[in-house]
Amino acid sequence: MTRNTLHIACESIAEDGTRSSALHAVAPSALVVAGWTGRDSATIEHHIEELAALGVPRPSSVPLYYRMASLLLTQSAEIEALGDQSSGEAEPLLFFSQGEWWLGVASDHTDRQVESYSVAVSKQMCAKPLAASAWRWRDVEAHQDAIELRSRILEDGRWIDYQRGTLAAIRPLAALRDGLPGLGKEPEGLFMTCGTLAALPNARGEAIRPAAQMEIELHDARLQRRIVHRYAVRVLPVIA
Numbered sequence: 001m002t003r004n005t006l007h008i009a010c011e012s013i014a015e016d017g018t019r020s021s022a023l024h025a026v027a028p029s030a031l032v033v034a035g036w037t038g039r040d041s042a043t044i045e046h047h048i049e050e051l052a053a054l055g056v057p058r059p060s061s062v063p064l065y066y067r068m069a070s071l072l073l074t075q076s077a078e079i080e081a082l083g084d085q086s087s088g089e090a091e092p093l094l095f096f097s098q099g100e101w102w103l104g105v106a107s108d109h110t111d112r113q114v115e116s117y118s119v120a121v122s123k124q125m126c127a128k129p130l131a132a133s134a135w136r137w138r139d140v141e142a143h144q145d146a147i148e149l150r151s152r153i154l155e156d157g158r159w160i161d162y163q164r165g166t167l168a169a170i171r172p173l174a175a176l177r178d179g180l181p182g183l184g185k186e187p188e189g190l191f192m193t194c195g196t197l198a199a200l201p202n203a204r205g206e207a208i209r210p211a212a213q214m215e216i217e218l219h220d221a222r223l224q225r226r227i228v229h230r231y232a233v234r235v236l237p238v239i240a
Contacts, residue, residue, distance in 0.1 A: 003027040003189075004071055008095075010102050012136040013223070021133075024097045028070035029189030032180060033091075033108055033123055036062035037171050037195025047198055050207055055116030063171065063195070065180055066120050072128045073106075073191060078232045079127040085113040086126055086233065087208055090151035090163055090216040091193040092170065093130055094137065094177055099186065103173070104134035105149070105218045105227050106193050112208065128193070131216070131229035137173075140220060144173060148219040149197060153211035162214070163197040170195045 006028065011021045036059045038044035048058055088107035095102055107129045115122035140147065145168035153162040167173070173194050177183070180192065199207040215230040 003029070004073065006073060006075060006130070007132065008097070008102070008104065009133040010097065010100075010136065011133065011225075012100075013139045026095065026097045027189055028073050028095075028191050029187070030191070031068040031070040031073060031128065032190070032192040033066040033068055033128075034176050034180075034192060034194050035059065035064045035066060035119065037176055039169060039171050043169060043198070050198060051115070054112055054208060056119060057117075059119075063176060063179070066123055068124055068128070070189075070191070072124070072126070074127045074129055075132050075229075076127075076129065076231065078234055079109065079129060080234045080236050081109070081111070081126055082236050083111070083113065083238045084210055084235045086111045087210045088129070088151070088214045088216070088231075088233075089196040089199070090149055091196045092147075092149060092167060092173060092218065093134075093191060093193050094173055095134070095191040096187050096189065101137035101177070102134040103137050103140055103218070104131050105216050105229065106130035106191075107151070107214060107216050107229075107231070108193050108196065109233075112210070129216070129229060129231045130191075131227045133227050135220070135225070135227070140223070141174065143220075143222050146220075146222055148217075148221070150217045150219065152215045152217075154213040155202065155211055159215070160202070161200055162211070163199055165197045169197055
């Protein structure tokens with residue numbers, strides 16, 4: 001099977017605090033999108049109801065692990081989507097490369113119209129943008145709850161917050177990872193997005209909504225660093 005190769009600057013921290021970065025050329029072997037991963041049951045229910053307002057059926061269980069085509073992963077500054085009813089959502093991203101787990105950020109871009117009848121198909125329809133840098137997971141695992149996850153969208157000509165919170169709102173990432181059925185000891189090239197935060201409504205009361213551009217970010221205030229990726233969406237016409 002043909003694989004795309006992702007080039008990711010992976011930063012690690014030595015015991016003396018020295019930081020180093022190495023460029024990993026990673027050929028994704030599998031892509032998993034973990035859904036319904038909220039740590040608080042009320043928050044999960046809120047997100048379920050938020051999607052139900054769009055016609056999305058309730059999940060059969062929580063969390064769920066959706067297997068996606070690994071070729072959907074992209075670091076491009078632009079993706080193409082069929083029709084104008086898709087939107088992104090920032091998610092922490094775990095992946096395994098060269099004997100280590102790494103933490104990055106990705107967008108689980110999703111076709112919202114298709115989502116009303118199949119969540120799995122809606123996710124498979126869209127590319128999954130991810131940032132070109134990552135942090136060694138064991139350097140941040142102990143303070144993961146303090147790491148901020150954020151997204152912004154270009155709306156009405158200005159950049160506004162679309163999602164904002166910390167990883168404390170999401171189940172511990174290692175537990176999500178370890179709950180993946182069939183996980184091997186060293187799954188080289190496995191990528192897993194780990195859930196998201198609720199969308200912030202705009203002045204019109206719209207929560208989940210499309211945007212022409214999106215920026216996703218992880219902010220580690222303790223170690224004073226950020227991972228940021230911005231991408232645009234090119235809408236393709238729907239031809240009947």
